[in-house]
Amino acid sequence: MLPTSLDEAVEALGASPAAVPVAGGTDLMEAVNAGRLRPAALLGLGRITELRGWRYEDGGTAVLGAGLTLARMDRPDFAALIPALADAARTAGPPQTRNVGTLGGNIATNAATGDTLPVLAALEAVVTLARAGATREVPVSHLLTGHDPMRAGELLTWVRVPLLHAPQVFLKATGRSGPSRATASVALVLDPARRGVRCAVGAVAPVPLRPLEAEAWVAGCIDWSARGEEGARTIDPAAAAAFGEYVASACVPDGYGADPAAGTAGEGPTAAAVALRRTVAVLARRALGRALK
Template sequence: MLPTSLAEAVEALGTSPAAVPVAGGTDLMEAVNAGRLRPAALLGLGRITELRGWRYEDGGTAVLGAGLTLARMDRPDFAALIPALADAARTAGPPQTRNVGTLGGNIATAAPTGDTLPVLTALEAQVTLAGVGGTRDVPVSHLLTGLDPIRPGELLTWVRVPLLHAPQVFLKATGRSGPARATASVALVLDPARRGVRCAVGAVAPVPLRPLEAEAWVAGCIDWSARGEEGATPIDPAAAAAFGEYVATACVPDGYGADAASGLPPQGPTAAALALRRTVAVLARRALGRALK
């Protein structure tokens, strides 16, 4: 099935809910080709041009089409709008993948290492799901955690991202220079209007994690009036480092990487947990530093 309009696609999906929508296919087709997945039918979204762009909505929200490619998100006009999402898209893979891989695909696949997911979580984005019966908006975190999943016959159409007009950073550690899956990633956005910091850690758990207490604590440590002034230090370096540790401890449990089969109660954090915490702490500290620079 190759619908050319959104309405057509929603209707097609309504009549055959077992069909799997496919956009870039970088995850899906690989699984199909390897024989791990045999969908009853495929719903190709490539011809729905309206989903490939974005528009503005009143109240400072950008509405991004689910078919927006990662490569398109890396372009300067988009990067000026939502810098962290552009950063995530840029590091999401080699050019071949980014040219066809889409924002909607990244959300629907919901891989733990999906690079746009921590950014969307930190931005508290909403996802619009369209079905024959109408559309509904779901917070991206509810969708990812399975609190409010995509229902049969629903198509992920738009992603609504609040525009904050403030620095935002996405950092990822991979252990190599070429494109790779993240071992850990951190998205951090400033919300100066509300004097808030929002942070999400990716790749360390099945879904991005929000260290809410650390966010609230660090927001109180920032000298918001000094931000952006020449030579000012909006945050004490020691507080930034402590924020990193706070985030890491909140997001990486003691038993990370422990052999569950051994049955032994964890004796303090494992070596793997300590190594990962160190990485997350460095990423969070650097992200905060770059956002406040």
């Protein structure tokens, strides 16, 4: 099925709820080739041009099409709007992947290492799900965690992202040089209007994690009046370092990497947990430092 409009796509999916929507297909085809997925039918979205762009909306929101490619998000106009999402898209893989891979595909695949996912969680983005005769909006975090999953016959169409006009950072660690899958990632955004800090950690769990207590604590350590409404930039270096440790301890459990069959569970932090905590702590501290510059 190759619809040319959003209405056609929604209608086609309603008639064949078992069909799997596909745009870039970077994750889908990997799963098919590996034998992990055998879709009954495919719904090609590549001809629906309205899903491949983005627009402003009243109330300070950017509405991003689910078919927006990672390469398009890396362009200067988009990067000036949502820099952390542009950074995540830039590091998501080699050019051939970024040229066809899409934002909606990243969300729908919901891989632990999906680079855009912690950014969307930190920005508290909302997705629009359409089905024949109805649409609904769901917070990205609820969709990813399964708290409010997609239903049969629903198509992910738009992603609504609040425009904070404040510093935001995405950093990730990988096991090799160049674009590759993250071993850990951190997205951090400042919300000066609410005097808040939002942080999400990716790749260390099946879904992005929000260390809410660490966010609230570090927000209280920042001198929000230092530069007025454009955002505060003053914090004690010791507090920034403590924030990194707080985030890491909240997101990486003691038993990470433990093998219960070998009797290593319950014996304190494993070497894997210690190493990963150190990585997350460094990423969180550096992300905060860059946001406060």
